[in-house]
Amino acid sequence: MKLVIISGLSGSGKSIALDTLEDCGYYCIDNLPVALLQDFIDHVMLEDRETYKKTAIGIDARNQTEYLADFPEKLKFIRSKGIECEVVYMQAEENIILKRYSETRRRHPLTTASRPLREALEIEQQVLRPVAAHADIIVDTSFTHYHQLRDLLKNRLGEKGKGNLSILFQSFGFKYGIPLDADFVFDARSLPNPYWAPELRGFNGKDQAVIDFLENEVIVKEFLQDIGQFIERWAPRFESDNRSYLTIAIGCTGGQHRSVFLVEALSQYFKSKIPNVIVRHRELR
Template identity: 55%
Template sequence: MNLVIVSGLSGSGKSIALETLEDCGYYCIDNLPVVLFESFVRRALIGSHPPLHKAAIGIDARNQTASLAQFPSTLELADQFGIECRILFLQAESHTLLKRFSETRRKHPLTSANHPLSEAIELERQLLEPVASRAHLLIDTTYTNVHQLRELVRQRVVAQRENLMSLYFLSFGYKNGMPLDADFVFDLRCLPNPHWEPALRAKTGKDAEVVEFLERIDDVRQYLEDVAHFLERWIPRFKAENRSYLTVAIGCTGGQHRSVYLVEALAARFASSDHHLLVRHRDLR
């Protein structure tokens, strides 16, 4: 039995993630109280005929605080039943969540006369810490639209089902904020910036002229080799510990030239490896 627990902050995209898993053939339940987890496992997963092979449940702050505190023992119960259980946790920066609730005019589940929206968001972060700290896969949706989130969930779930490690290369610009879900972050701002070349400013790290410019620079070539060698050495160690997901973020100032170039170069380097390879340029116009 393959079980995915979907959790995260309100407004971060939990419903989208669950809908995507349902489209992928998962039996899905949203907002399952933690105290009912054992009953769900016994009746829906083990006692059903034919038995379910894959399911996804949503667990979030709509649970009572005492129930969320029982979450670690819930995972132990899943292990006792021999269920392969993975936790997908979605989050976003507070300013983005505030904007989303303002645009949709939805009520946050923890808002009250004593807790305005900004306080409710921070309270929810605290309440969900027992879940977030045990997440196998963390997705930051601050700069992710609905279509990108659906694709991320599809690809990373499928990769796990194929028993392949999901290797996710992400380029970004520091001026737009660091990604919150990266396992490794490499900073390219010490390297020459094509932005200051007038003929290259409007181009990106995918364009041949920018690639040629960067490949002529010794420090760029050495940086690429150092990062590649680091990953080639340490990825097998993570895989040996049954790690299913690894996110490598490469950042430059604007996320247009250097980081895009290096992500494309690393993707080409690892294309023939036995990993499920994903590439995204977060801030590429």
């Protein structure tokens, strides 16, 4: 049996996540109180294993704070029952969430007549810390649109054999901010930049002209080799520590040329070594 718990900040995409999992065959329940989680496992999931063999539950800040504080114990209980449980925590930058609420004109669940939205967001982050601290996957949706988020969740939560590590290689531009969900961040801004070659400026790191340019630079080869050796050495340590997911982010100035090339090259190399390799180019549209 498999249980996915979706939590995170309001406005970060939790509803999209649950809808995506429902499309993937999960039985989905939104906003289940943490206080009822143990009873749900005992008296619903375990008594009807066929119906609830793949279940997703949404847990948010509308729970009382003391119940959310008990989340780590509830998680231990779930796993003690032999249920494969993964916790997905979703977040986004504060200014992005504020913009989303402004555009949709929806009310944040923690706002009141005397509590503005920004203050509600701060409280929400505090009360959800016990959940965030035990997340198997942290998804930052600040720069992710609807279809990208759906594809990302489908890839990351797809069925895979026990003990297999899933690695997400992500390119990004430093000028737009560092990904908050990255486990390791590598800075490629010291490498030769195709942007300054006028004939290459309109291309990106997936185009052959840019690939040829970067493959001819010795320092690029050395950089690529060093990152590859680092991942080969340390990825098995994460897997042996029961980590299921690892996010490697590589950034350049604009996220168009060097970082895209490096992510493509690394993903191709590791696809022959690791069963679950995912690629995301944050700044490419």
